[in-house]
Amino acid sequence: MSTMTLDAAERTESARSELTGKKVAVSQAEVRKTVGQPFSDTAKLRMRDVNVFYGESQAIHNVSLDIGRNEVVAMIGPSGCGKSTFLRCLNRMNDTIEGCRVEGELSLDGEPIYGAKVDVVPLRARVGMVFQKPNPFPKTIYENVVYGPKIHGIASRRADLDEIVENSLRRAGLWNEVKDRLDKPGTGLSGGQQQRLCIARAIAVSPEVILMDEPCSALDPIATARIEELIDELRENYTIAIVTHSMQQAARVSQRTAYFHLGHLVEVNDTETVFTNPEHELTEAYITGRFG
Amino acid sequence: MTNLTQTQVRERIEKNLASRHRTEKLFRGLGIASIAFGVLAVVILFSDIIGKGSGAFMQASIQLEVHYDTEVLGIDQVDDESLTWANFSGVIRQALRERFPSVTGRSDKRELYTLVSSGAPFTLRDRLAENPELLGKSEVVWFAADDDVDTFIKSLKDSKEGFRGRTSDQKAGWIEQLLETGELKKRFNTIFFTNGDSREPEQAGIRAALMGSLFTLLVTLALSFPIGVAAAIYLEEYAPKNRWTDLIEVNINNLAAVPSIVFGLLGLAIFINFFELPRSAPLVGGLVLTLMTLPTIIISSRAALKAVPPSIREAAMGMGASRMQVVFHHVLPLAMPGMLTGAIIGMAQALGETAPLLMIGMVAFIVDVPGGVTDPATVLPVQIFLWADSPERAFVERTSAAIMVLLSVLILMNASAVMLRKKLERRW
Structure with missing residues (x-):
């Protein structure tokens, strides 16, 4: 037995012992196999057999998942289950982490995301992140929004930039609040406004996919509600993958929900199915609050 | 222990509280005491230096009516050559004899001539070169008095007798006479700020050393800041973390602890002997000091880069900025105040450095003010060392005055570091 599989076995072992303590018995094979509908006919992002390692330890085990066009996919699961790590693979933000290694097939519209020839700069322009x-950058609100268009050379004329700023801020639902103080620092806004500014900054380069890593965890309920509304509106034009700790949020904003457990993708299903009639015992245990 | 009632617990806490307050007070007292000690040391240092050195900014000067006599001077026109040959000391001697007509004896006369500085003829030459029409006419000129006179009249305020030294009773009599008429008084010492070094204290100035320090620091800054920042950016933002970068990091830290005299020897062996760069030149001094300040700048720049929150890097990278764009658009502007502070502290260190410069010949006796980085020069701390080593009493106050100048430059640099940081600091 190689070290890798041994490691995986250990993890499943610990998962099981944790669960048996709560009277849920799961076999090793059951944890490994993803149940539900991980694949989509209109896949924007296609991931097959993705494994992620941090040095020697494996954080993601054989995850296969599709994220469909104009779909919001929520990723839920207990802390440390690898959902953020998985999300960060999609625009290669993990590249900067020392010792992080990604294996498997990942593609955006059929084009590979990983590979020697792939340039991360255009990739990240297509796959934005919140x-x-x-x-926000410690610059003015205006400069925050125009930063992406400027570095990618999308626009340079003042009038074009002004238009991009207004459009992006309007779509992020922030325009009315900040239109009179575009030259004030973005860091002076409230937490919720700052997050909407970050969303405006991300959509200013017209990405195709937006990745959101717990975008509301630092916000109050009112700001959270605004962001959730916004996600719903953005779905018309963008494909969104959102990691969240709040199951209510996942239920409100997503069409499909993926449940991660200890680096394994346990279940993917329509959001309604996951929250009302989960196929997998682990999913049920998690959403009913028996652990997590 | 486990069976204590709540009242008992509270009692114990109360009992403990008194001793806790005591230790707290003691700790605070110790802190105040150490600060007071530091402040006291600074006050003593400054008051001693200012007390000793402030006198050097005033110089005893003698007023004489001189006659630019063509016969005495031995010239009949004013041009470069005649100015070199003209007998200006003769004119001054004549003026002194006219002022004190009663002095007749040969040795008495010779003593009389020592009232004014031996640099006085040069003052006269400069005046005539500027105003050639004065030839054949008379004018009243202030000359720097000899350093013995200077020391004597400055010591008069401490005791009635004053410090005589080489001053005889007769000479003291003349000095008192001149003091009464106002022909001898203390005037602002411009020579101190315009001249280079001299064997005569009244002719010695810090200009050459100040310019030498300036040129040396310019070379140091121009080399060490860009190299240091580039090295810091590479190590912090680009370099993989492996055995080699660890080794480099350890060596940079070691470099900061190498005694400065070793850098001087290195400079002598490499820059002067191997590359054959000029001796005593600010260029070589700057190169040596660059080696010395580089570790300081690299270490402080790396700390400044580390202090930039990673969320800013992630935000820029998530927007699709390339690595260089992340560094130049976001990280560097935020790290700049810290880097500049480090650079200025490094420069201040370099300004006060003496030992390595001794090895590369910057300890020379420099009379001419250097005009560039390859001219022979000395620097302020070395000049202080040279003057402190001189036997003349008048050099004591000049040494302290030079220290005052050096300290004010240092204070200025450190204050600008603080101001720069305040101005550039941005919140996020």
Whole structure:
């Protein structure tokens, strides 16, 4: 037995012992196999047998998943289950992490995401990202939004940039609040406004996919509600993958939900099915609050 | 222990509280005491230096009516050659004899001539070169007095007798006479700021050393800041973390701890002996000091880069910025205040450095103010060392005055570091 499979076995072992303590018995094979409908006919992002390693330890085990065009897919699961790691593979944000290694097939519209010839700059322009903590640049609101269009050479004339700023901020539902203070620092806004500014910044380069890594974890319920509304509106034009700790949020914004457990993708199904009639015992245990 | 009632617990806490307060007070007291000690040391240092050195900014000067006599001077026109040959000391001697007509004896006369500085003829030459029409006419000129006179009249305020040294009773009498009429008084010492070094204290100035320091620092800054920042950016943002970069990091830290005299020897062996760069030149001094300040700048720049929140890097990278764009658009502007502070502290260190410069010949006796990075020069701390080593009493106050100048440049640099940081600091 090689070290890798041994490691995987250990993890499943610990998962089982954790679960048996709560009177849920799961066999090793059951954890490994994804149940439900991980694949889509209109796949925008296609992931097959993805394995992610941090040095020697494996964080993601054989995950296969499709994210469909104009679909919101929510990823849920207990802390440390690898959902953020998986999300960050999709625009290669893991590249900067020392010792992180990604294996498997990942493609965007059929074009490979990983590979020696792939340039991350255009990839990240197509796959935007919103982070857990609002992280506007310490520059003005205007400069925050035009940064992407400027570096990618999408626009350079003042009038074009002005238009991009207004459009992006309007779509992010922030325009009315900030239109009179575009020259003020983006860091001076409230937490919820900052996060919407980050969303505006991400959509300013017209990406095809937006990845959201717990975008509302640092926000109050009112700001969260605004962002959720926004995600629903953005679905018309973008494909969205969102990681969240809030099951209510997943239920509200997504069409499909993926449940991760200890680096394995346990179940993918229509959001309604996952929350009302989960196929897998682990999913049920998690959504009913028996652990997590 | 486990069976304590709540009252008992509270009692114990109360009992403990008094001793906790005591230790806290003691700790605070110790802190205040150490700060007070530091402040006291600074106050003593400054008051001693200022007390000793402030006198050097005033210089005893003698007023004489001189006659630009063509016969005495031995010239009949003013041009470069005649100015070199003209007997200006003769004119001054004549003026002194006219001022004190009663002095007749040969040795008395010779003593009389020592009232004014031996640099006085050069003052006169410069005046005539500027105003050639003065030839054949008379004018009243202030000359720097000899350093013995200077020391004597400055010591008069401490005791009635004053410090005589080589000053005889007769000479003291003349000095008192001149003091009464106002022909001898202390005037602002411009020579100190315009001249280079001299064997005569009244003719010695810090200009050459100040310019030498300036040129040396310019070379140091121009080399060490870009190299240091580039090295820091590479190590922090690009370099993979492996055994080699660890080794480099350890060596950079080691470099910061190498005694400065070793850098001087290195400079002597490599820059002067191997590359045959000029001796005593600010260029070589700057190169040596660059080697010395590089570790300081690299270490502080790396710390400044590390302090930039990773969320800013992620945000830029998530937008599709290339690595260089991330560094130049976001990381560098945020790290710049810290880097500049490090650079200025490094420069301040370099300004005060003496030992390595001794090895490369910057300890020379420099009379001419250097005009470029390859001219022979010395620097302020070396000049202080040279003057402190001189036997003349008047050099004591000049040494302290030079220290005052060096300290004010240092304070200026450190203050600008603080101001720069305040101005550039941005919140995120």
